[in-house]
Amino acid sequence: DAGITQSPRHKVTETGTPVTLRCHQTENHRYMYWYRQDPGHGLRLIHYSYGVKDTDKGEVSDGYSVSRSKTEDFLLTLESATSSQTSVYFCAISDLGGWYTEAFFGQGTRLTVV
C-alpha cells in the first residue's frame, strides 16, 4: 500500500470551530488532493496541490483552505466548521497529476460537525 496517512481518522467538533485535517505521504509524489464524499454526490474535489506552496481550488472549496509547506504534508482547514461540512474526507496523492498514473487514497477522516 502507498504510504499515505490521514489524521485524525474520526473527529466530532462544534459548529463555528476551526478544524485542521492532515495528510502525510512518504511517496514523494508531487500532487496531493483533498476530496469530500457524501451520499448522492460521490467524491468532490475541494483543493489540490501540484507542488510545495502551489495549490488551487476544486469544485467545492468555499469554507476550506489548504497549505502545503513540505512535499509530504497537505493540510485542510475548515475555517469555521458548519453542519454542511459533516462528511468523509479523503486525501489522495499521485505522481503525474493522474495522467494514466494511479491516484492513491488515504483511509479517510470522518468529520461530524454538531
Add this chain to the structure above:
Amino acid sequence: RKEVEQDPGPFNVPEGATVAFNCTYSNSASQSFFWYRQDCRKEPKLLMSVYSSGNEDGRFTAQLNRASQYISLLIRDSKLSDSATYLCVVNLLADRGSTLGRLYFGRGTQLTVWP
C-alpha cells in the same frame, strides 16, 4: 452538469452473472480514464485504467468510446468479492500539454453479488 455521470444502481446479481456498468463524460478534452473500486467505508482503489483500444484484466473488460464520450466496465463470472461500489473516473488536463490533471469522479455504481 456533472463532468462524469453514472447509473447509481444498485445492481444485484447472482454469482456467475455478467454485469456491465456505463459511464459518460461531458468534456471531450478529457485525457485519461479509470475505474476505481470502493468497498463499504473504505478508500477508493484503482481497479483498472481504460485505454482507447479497450483492455482486459482477467474477468474485467473496460472499453472507451471517445466519439460518444462513453466508458464501460464489464465483469464476467461475478464473485461475491466483487460486491462494492465502482467509480468511473476521468482526468481532465488543465491545459493542452500540461501534466496537471484534475480527477473527476462519478457518483459510483453499487454492485451486490449474491450466492
